[in-house]
């Protein structure tokens with residue numbers, strides 16, 4: 001239980017920046033790819049620095065960028081919940097409490113890190129409910145932005161490229177759907193929708209490891225083939 005709750009909190013920490021940045025149309029980054037090469041990471045960071053600079057410049061007089069109210073509302077309610085949890089947990093582990101977020105402050109990560117780093121078995125159930133809700137909220141907000149987006153990856157099971165899409169399914173499940181002719185083994189599938197395998201967005205980290213492993217295997221096989229041919 002404790003590990004699952006921590007994993008949920010870490011997921012929210014991981015996607016926090018995407019959530020907060022996606023509230024301003026035009027600064028939306030593509031959905032995070034499972035692996036980034038050092039060069040790609042550098043390019044992304046450079047881009048982020050430029051965007052940050054532009055935003056600061058903008059805020060100095062020009063009309064402010066339109067803000068997606070729904071995403072901002074989500075981020076704020078998560079921030080409040082994270083601050084509440086941190087304030088509850090800190091005294092129980094003799095950890096100094098963090099100051100509450102100030103005006104204009106939109107970073108829940110320090111509070112979430114405090115909770116994740118000090119979570120005891122005893123508090124896991126209580127925190128777990130909120131953590132699940134947070135994952136759900138972040139996934140839902142990101143889905144507003146990313147719904148329908150095709151992911152530029154090769155499915156490890158059907159080996160087709162560009163067949164994974166982010167979808168909001170009936171019942172509000174935010175998920176990645178493989179639209180290929182795809183039949184992964186049962187233990188690897190979250191659920192099915194219209195005959196297609198579906199993975200809830202919260203499984204993305206696990207899923208990306210599969211993609212990465214399949215990529216590495218292919219690279220290895222290609223190398224072997226070249227070796228045999230020579």
Ligand SMILES: [Zn+2]
Nearest residue numbers: 155158178182
């Ligand atoms: Zn597939």
